[in-house]
Amino acid sequence: xxxxxxxxxxxxxxxxxxxxxxxxxxxxxxxxxxxxxxxxxxxxxxxxxxxxxxxxxxxxxxxxxxxxxxxxxxxxxxxxxxxxxxxxxxxxxxxxxxxxxxxxxxxxxxxxxxxxxxxxxxxxxxxxxxxxxxxxxxxxxxxxxxxxxxxxxxxxxxxxxxxxxxxxxxxxxxxxxxxxxxxxxxxxxxxxxxxxxxxxxxxxxxxxxxxxxxxxxxxxxxxxxxxxxxxxxxxxxxxxxxxxxxxxxxxxxxxxxxxxxxxxxxxxxxxxxxxxxxxxxxxxxxxxxxxxxxxxxxxxxxxxxxxxxxxxxxxxxxxxxxxxxxxxxxxxxxxxxxxxxxxxxxxxxxxxxxxxxxxxxxxxxxxxxxxxxxxxxxxxxxxxxxxxxxxxxxxxxxxxxxxxxxxxxxxxxxxxxxxxxxxxxxxxxxxx
Amino acid sequence: xxxxxxxxxxxxxxxxxxxxxxxxxxxxxxxxxxxxxxxxxxxxxxxxxxxxxxxxxxxxxxxxxxxxxxxxxxxxxxxxxxxxxxxxxxxxxxxxxxxxxxxxxxxxxxxxxxxxxxxxxxxxxxxxxxxxxxxxxxxxxxxxxxxxxxxxxxxxxxxxxxxxxxxxxxxxxxxxxx
Amino acid sequence: xxxxxxxxxxxxxxxxxxxxxxxxxxxxxxxxxxxxxxxxxxxxxxxxxxxxxxxxxxxxxxxxxxxxxxxxxxxxxxxxxxxxxxxxxxxxxxxxxxxxxxxxxxxxxxxxxxxxxxxxxxxxxxxxxxxxxxxxxxxxxxxxxxxxxxxxxxxxxxxxxxxxxxxxxxxxxxxxxxxxxxxxxxxxxxxxxxxxxxxxxxxxxxxxxxxxxxxxxxxxxxxxxxxxxxxxxxxxxxxxxxxxxxxxxxxxxxxxxxxxxxxxxxxxxxxxxxxxxxxxxxxxxxxxxxxxxxxxxxxxxxxxxx
Numbered sequence: 044x045x046x047x048x049x050x051x052x053x054x055x056x057x058x059x060x061x062x063x064x065x066x067x068x069x070x071x072x073x074x075x076x077x078x079x080x081x082x083x084x085x086x087x088x089x090x091x092x093x094x095x096x097x098x099x100x101x102x103x104x105x106x107x108x109x110x111x112x113x114x115x116x117x118x119x120x121x122x123x124x125x126x127x128x129x130x131x132x133x134x135x136x137x138x139x140x141x142x143x144x145x146x147x148x149x150x151x152x153x154x155x156x157x158x159x160x161x162x163x164x165x166x167x168x169x170x171x172x173x174x175x176x177x178x179x180x181x182x183x184x185x186x187x188x189x190x191x192x193x194x195x196x197x198x199x200x201x202x203x204x205x206x207x208x209x210x211x212x213x214x215x216x217x218x219x220x221x222x223x224x225x226x227x228x229x230x231x232x233x234x235x236x237x238x239x240x241x242x243x244x245x246x247x248x249x250x251x252x253x254x255x256x257x258x259x260x261x262x263x264x265x266x267x268x269x270x271x272x273x274x275x276x277x278x279x280x281x282x283x284x285x286x287x288x289x290x291x292x293x294x295x296x297x298x299x300x301x302x303x304x305x306x307x308x309x310x311x312x313x314x315x316x317x318x319x320x321x322x323x324x325x326x327x328x329x330x331x332x333x334x335x336x337x338x339x340x341x342x343x344x345x346x347x348x349x350x351x352x353x354x355x356x357x358x359x360x361x362x363x364x365x366x367x368x369x370x371x372x373x374x375x376x377x378x379x380x381x382x383x384x385x386x387x388x389x390x391x392x393x394x395x396x397x398x399x400x401x402x403x404x405x406x407x408x409x410x411x412x413x414x415x416x417x418x419x420x421x422x423x424x425x426x427x428x429x430x431x432x433x434x435x436x437x438x439x440x441x442x443x444x445x446x447x448x449x450x451x452x453x454x455x456x457x458x459x460x461x462x463x464x465x466x467x468x469x470x471x472x473x474x475x
Numbered sequence: 476x477x478x479x480x481x482x483x484x485x486x487x488x489x490x491x492x493x494x495x496x497x498x499x500x501x502x503x504x505x506x507x508x509x510x511x512x513x514x515x516x517x518x519x520x521x522x523x524x525x526x527x528x529x530x531x532x533x534x535x536x537x538x539x540x541x542x543x544x545x546x547x548x549x550x551x552x553x554x555x556x557x558x559x560x561x562x563x564x565x566x567x568x569x570x571x572x573x574x575x576x577x578x579x580x581x582x583x584x585x586x587x588x589x590x591x592x593x594x595x596x597x598x599x600x601x602x603x604x605x606x607x608x609x610x611x612x613x614x615x616x617x618x619x620x621x622x623x624x625x626x627x628x629x630x631x632x633x634x635x636x637x638x639x640x641x642x643x644x645x646x647x648x649x650x651x652x653x
Numbered sequence: 654x655x656x657x658x659x660x661x662x663x664x665x666x667x668x669x670x671x672x673x674x675x676x677x678x679x680x681x682x683x684x685x686x687x688x689x690x691x692x693x694x695x696x697x698x699x700x701x702x703x704x705x706x707x708x709x710x711x712x713x714x715x716x717x718x719x720x721x722x723x724x725x726x727x728x729x730x731x732x733x734x735x736x737x738x739x740x741x742x743x744x745x746x747x748x749x750x751x752x753x754x755x756x757x758x759x760x761x762x763x764x765x766x767x768x769x770x771x772x773x774x775x776x777x778x779x780x781x782x783x784x785x786x787x788x789x790x791x792x793x794x795x796x797x798x799x800x801x802x803x804x805x806x807x808x809x810x811x812x813x814x815x816x817x818x819x820x821x822x823x824x825x826x827x828x829x830x831x832x833x834x835x836x837x838x839x840x841x842x843x844x845x846x847x848x849x850x851x852x853x854x855x856x857x858x859x860x861x862x863x864x865x866x867x868x869x870x871x872x873x874x875x876x877x878x879x880x881x882x883x884x885x886x887x888x889x890x891x892x893x894x895x896x897x898x899x900x901x902x903x904x905x906x907x908x909x910x911x912x913x914x915x916x917x918x919x920x921x922x923x924x925x926x927x928x929x930x931x932x933x934x935x936x937x938x939x940x941x942x943x944x945x946x947x948x949x950x951x952x953x954x955x956x957x958x959x
Contacts, residue, residue, distance in 0.1 A: 184882075185844075187889040214883040217843035221857045273848070543680065546692035546722075546955070558673070559680040595689040 047092035049470040050077045054463075055086075057098030057429055062105070062402035063418050072103060072419075072427065077468020079425040094470060096463055098429045104401050105417045106138025106168070106426035106466055109381055110408040111202070111227070111281050111305060111353035113374070114140070114170065117158070118147025123358040123446050125159070128378070129166035130472075131356075131445035135379040136428030138168045138466035139409075139416045140356075143227075144175040145203040151175035151186045156194040167471040171197045171414065173227055176215050182206045185215055192222040197412045200227035202281065205263060207233060212267065216276035225277045225303070225411060230263040230288070231329065240369060242330040246315040252368060255330050261287040268295045271302060279411055280304040282355050284329040286339035293348045303411050305351040306340050308384035309375055309451045313337070323364045323371035324451045327357070341393055344403070351408040352400075354381045358447030375451040379443060382430065383457035390432075391458055397432070427465040434460035482626060482634075483647035488607070491623040492521070495605055496528035498621055503572055508600065510568060511539040514577040514589050515560040518542075520640035521607060522576035540564035547588035564596055573599040578636040580606040583617030608647060610634050655956045658777040661768055662787040663825035668832065671796065674952050678797050681951035684721060685944070695724035698958050699754045702728045703745075704781070705761040710914055710943070711781050711791075715758050718950035724958070727754075746770055756958055759783075764821075777957045785819050791913055792825035794949040796833065798942050799868060802909055806833035812862035813837060814894055815872030815921060816845040819880050822913045823872055838862055840894065844883040858893045863900050871896060871912045874921045887920055897923045901933055910937045 054072040059082070061067070071086040072079060081088075114128040123131075125142075132140050142159065144150035150159060156172050163170035174196035178184045182204060191199070199219060205228075206212045219226055236259040241247045243254025264280060268291060271278045283289060283304045295302050309327060314334040318325055325331055343349040357374025364371050377384075381404065389395040405417030416426065438452045464472040483491070503509060506529050513522030519541045526537040545559040575589055586604060593602060607623040612630065628634060628649060637646045655670050684692055700719045704712050712728065719726035731745060742761075749757065756777045759767050764784030771778040782788040796806070803809060811830050817823045817839045830837050838854040839846070840862055846855060856862055863869065874890060875881065884890065891897070896910065904910075910922075916939065918924050926937070 185885045187885045189885075189889050189893050193892075211883070214844050218883075221843060274843075546680070546684070546694040548694075558676055561680065562683055591693065595691065596687070 044094070044470070045092065048094050050468055051075055051090055051092055052094045052096060052465060052470050053086065053088045054096045054098050054103055054427065054429060057101050057103035059419065060102050060104040060398060060401050061419050062398055062406045065398065067398060072425075074425045074427075074465060074468065077424055079419065079421055079423060079427075082419070082421050096429060098462065100433060101429050101431045101462055102397065103427060103429050104136075105405045105419050106428050106464060107136050107382065107404045108139045108408040108412075108414075108417050109137045109354050109356070109378060109404070110141045110351060110412055112140040112142050112356040112378065113145065113358065114142045115358055116146060116162070121446070122360055125162040125166050125170055127444070127446045128356070128358075129168045129170060131376070131378040131443070132168045133464040133466050133472040134444045134461060135381050136430060136461040136464050137378055137381060138426040138428070138464065139171065139414065140168060140378070141171045141173050141197055141412055143173055143200060143202045145180055149175050149180055150196075151178050151180070153187070153190050153194045156191055156196050160195050168466045169416070171412070173198045173200045173202075175199065176201045176226065177206060177211070180204045182208060182211065185211070185218060188218055188222060192224055196224065197414060198225045198227050198279070200229065200281075202227060202229040205229055205231045205233060209266060209270070213270045213274060216270050216274035216278070219276045220274060223277070224413070225279045227279045227281050228267055229282070230260045230267065230280055232259045232262045235259040235262060239330070240326060241318050242315040242332040244315055244333050246318055250318060250321070252318070255328075257285040257287060257332060257336065260285045260329055261291070264288050264291050268292075268300065268302065272298075272300055275301070277301045278303075281353065282307050282310065282329055283340065283343070283349070284310050284332050284336060286336050289339045289343040289348055293343075293346070296348070303350040304348070305353040305408070306344070306349050307355045308352060308377060308381060308388070311337065311340055311344070311352075311388050312384055313451065321368050322451075323366070323368055324375050324449050324453065326368060326371050326373055327355075327375055327451070328373040341389070344389060345393070345395060349403070351411060352381070352385050352403045353408065354378055358445055359449045360447060364449045374449065376443070376445050376447055376449055378445065380438065380450060380452045380457065382428075382461065383459040384452055386432065386459040387457045424468045425465050426467065429462040429464075431460045431462055432458060434458070436460060477651045478648050479632065479651055480649045481646070482608075482649060483624065485645040488623075488645045488647070491607065492524050493528060495621045495623065496525050496532065499525070499574060499603070499605070500529060500532065502620075506533040506535050506537060508570070508572050509537060509574060510566060510571045511537065511574045511576060512542050512564060512589075512593065513539065514575065514585060515541060515543040517578035517636055517638055517641055518576045520638050521578060521605070522574070523640075525574070525576065525605065538566045540566065542589055542592055544585060544588040544592055547591045549584060549588065562592075567597060568593065568599045569597040570600050573602045574605055575602055576605045578607045578638075579634050580604070580609045580617070580619050581612055583613045583615040586617045587615050607636060608634055658957060659771050660779045660789050660953065660957075661771055662780065663789040663792045663828040666789065666829070671793070671829065671833070673956060674793055674949065675797050675800055677952035677956060678945070678948045681721075681955070682945065682948040684951070685947055690721050691723055692721070693723045694955060695719070695722040695958050698724040698756070699752075700724050700726040700756045700758060700954070701749055701754045702726060703749065703757050703759040704728070704730050705759070705766075706782070708760055708782070711760065714943070714946045715781065715950055717947050718954055721947070722951055722954055724954065742766065742770070743773065746773055750774060750776075756954070779953065779957070782821055784821065785824075786821050787825045788821040788913075789825050790946075790950055790953060791822050792829040793953070794942060794946040795826055795870070795911060795913075796829050797945045797949050798911065798938055801941070801945065802938065803867065806830075806835050809835045809867045810865060811835050811837050811868040811870060812840050812856075812859075812866040813870045813872065814840040814859055814862075815874055816881065817841040817872070818845045818847060819878070820872050826870060838866070842884065842893070859896065859900060864903050864905060866904070867908050869896065869904065869908065869910050871910065871921050873913065873915075874917060876920075890920060895921060895923065896926055898925045898929065901926050901929070901936065904936060908936060910939070911942060912939050914939060914943065
């Protein structure tokens with residue numbers, strides 16, 4: 044397919060889901076030279092180099108925004124690169140990702156922010172850097188937050204680590220208010236989590252695996268809610284996994300705090316009983332927790348406490364996962380299953396509306412990051428995903444585009460297959 | 476304060492100033508090497524008047540400066556101090572005949588302080604003292620070279636000098652300190 | 654005469670005292686311009702410069718001021734004396750008092766120490782800087798500098814730029830500037846501001862004040878100090894708070910740049926600005942502040958001991 048064929052696309056008869064306007068309707072979409080030129084029924088477009096997509100029976104939504112992704116670039120290019128990660132994203136219908144700073148070197152300097160943005164120009168989807176809160180993510184020295192914000196960071200995070208020095212966390216929060224960017228917080232009390240591997244509960248005891256108590260998340264969430272209240276920082280709790288966490292966030296928001304949060308598809312999907320197989324792809328941080336916690340997360344989505352769904356895409360080499368449970372690295376990939384896993388669990392099973400789900404992976408994360416994304420707008424550059432929600436398929440290792448294959452969903456049957464993705468006005472993925 | 480006697484009026488002061496101006500010229504054999512320093516605050520306009528007279532009589536420019544002696548007083552720590560006024564002696568006094576001018580000579584302490592200050596500015600050839608009124612009661616061995624009027628007074632009295640430049644009119648009176 | 658014998662902090666100086674000091678400073682400035690820079694006013698008085706914290710500028714300034722007034726001034730730096738051996742501050746003060754001195758000028762690294770000393774002695778005490786608390790004579794000389802340049806205070810816009818929280822100069826200056834009717838904005842990042850700064854006018858970037866201010870007052874920034882550990886880096890400081898040529902050029906006509914000294918070149922002010930000549934250099938009054946500092950300290954000593 045040549046460039047013109049990629050930039051001139053006619054998507055026919057799809058069911059448009061527009062979460063910004065809260066509307067669903069059947070329409071054609073005509074993308075001309077990368078711009079969403081027309082959106083109405085029965086568009087007659089002609090051109091020698093025009094790609095037609097038959098979207099009958101499919102949904103057409105804004106390209107997804109995954110606000111928590113690890114692209115491992117620079118430093119761990121064997122696991123993933125910005126290029127491969129972007130290709131993995133568009134296969135999942137994602138057109139914007141926010142990548143985390145725990146690379147090597149970490150994204151804690153202006154030059155690293157610029158590196159990411161520069162690579163993003165040539166990647167299949169838009170990649171936006173989240174910069175580190177502390178140098179080297181060591182939790183002791185604050186980064187040049189002003190310079191990083193000016194260079195183009197969309198937020199700050201020490202994800203993977205947690206700042207245990209409360210005074211420092213407070214000063215980070217206060218300083219962040221000067222720049223208006225959100226702090227994406229990985230909440231873990233390292234003293235509580237210690238060398239834990241799975242959720243502390245009856246399963247961890249039964250399996251003989253050291254546990255990570257839900258206290259680990261909750262203690263820090265409580266602390267950060269208090270600190271945010273005083274400092275008036277904009278905080279976002281990422282990968283919420285506990286009932287306690289959901290309750291505290293709900294209460295804090297009712298109290299007027301500017302707090303948002305996201306959950307991962309795997310935390311919505313699994314509970315700790317699944318760990319009985321010792322499947323290392325289910326070894327994640329925060330751990331897959333109890334059914335009680337999982338149900339609380341579902342309720343959180345239904346009740347509007349949960350603002351977004353983000354994959355926490357964490358690529359690892361086979362060598363890092365094919366080992367004893369204790370030695371295996373934490374993490375699962377998730378870009379390619381972001382929609383299908385969330386859709387299968389939330390819409391098909393829990394009967395949450397499609398419009399609601401789409402908003403959790405488009406307009407809502409876009410708003411949290413303060414970026415212009417997740418919309419279907421005539422006259423703007425097109426970012427679209429076309430998905431067949433009636434297609435079901437078994438997730439297979441060989442099908443993954445990501446360099447790493449450590450998916451928690453291997454072997455699961457998921458609904459919702461991405462037919463094609465248009466990112467930055469170009470058709471970057473089409474399912475053969 | 477009760478006004479006791481009217482000593483000099485405007486015309487009297489004018490005559491006195493003119494007479495002193497001539498005396499200075501006579502004694503110093505001309506205006507060369509003369510510089511004037513008026514002690515703040517009423518010595519200043521007096522010095523200016525004499526200097527202008529000499530300029531008029533002789534046709535040469537005469538330099539006149541201002542001296543505030545607040546920092547040279549010997550009663551530091553004993554009195555409430557007024558704000559110091561400006562000192563402006565922008566000419567060289569080295570080798571000159573300095574004509575020091577004040578309105579009233581009383582205990583002599585003000586003049587002693589002025590002598591100390593002038594020596595800090597350089598080494599004049601001579602310092603000659605002009606006063607409008609000498610009221611006696613010296614406490615230090617100081618004497619004036621040129622006197623407008625000798626006026627014996629008692630310690631309970633005070634000599635009040637008013638000049639146009641500072642007070643709006645020319646007048647010297649004796650008052651009883653009440 | 655001043656209403657109180659000691660000068661401990663800027664906020665307890667009365668308006669009359671401030672005006673008295675400023676008006677007398679003019680006379681003392683004139684003395685410093687003479688050939689013989691001495692008057693016998695404080696002859697026979699003994700002043701102790703009691704500096705527990707190192708200082709060259711302030712100590713020397715007080716020394717010159719006292720000597721020009723013919724007072725005897727002794728420098729007592731406990732760094733090199735028995736205080737190192739563990740003698741307490743009070744014992745040091747007692748020793749000094751037994752020598753029958755007339756005035757103590759004191760600088761200490763702990764806030765409030767000067768007040769403690771003042772309560773213990775019955776001779777005048779001048780605060781030359783106590784910890785992070787106050788530096789009143791600096792504020793007075795800064796006011797005098799402003800008076801000489803602008804002739805007035807009312808309505809002038811001053812911006813104090815840098816570490817506000819840990820700076821005694823900032824605190825004293827803010828007290829006096831506001832007392833004299835100036836409009837003060839603090840330009841400081843969150844880590845150098847009190848938790849609740851709702852009572853102050855605050856900005857976080859020097860660009861927000863540079864074109865509007867009549868006075869840009871730059872504070873010293875030392876990264877080595879423990880209480881500065883939260884601030885990220887010199888580069889971040891340069892970008893948001895530093896004075897460079899580009900910003901100097903945008904300052905309005907007649908505006909001035911002040912600094913208590915010494916300047917950390919390349920941190921709060923660039924080399925280019927410090928070394929500039931010509932019209933723009935006239936804006937930088939740092940050297941004048943030092944000259945005026947002697948005159949103001951002479952006025953203070955005179956008004957207390959005279």
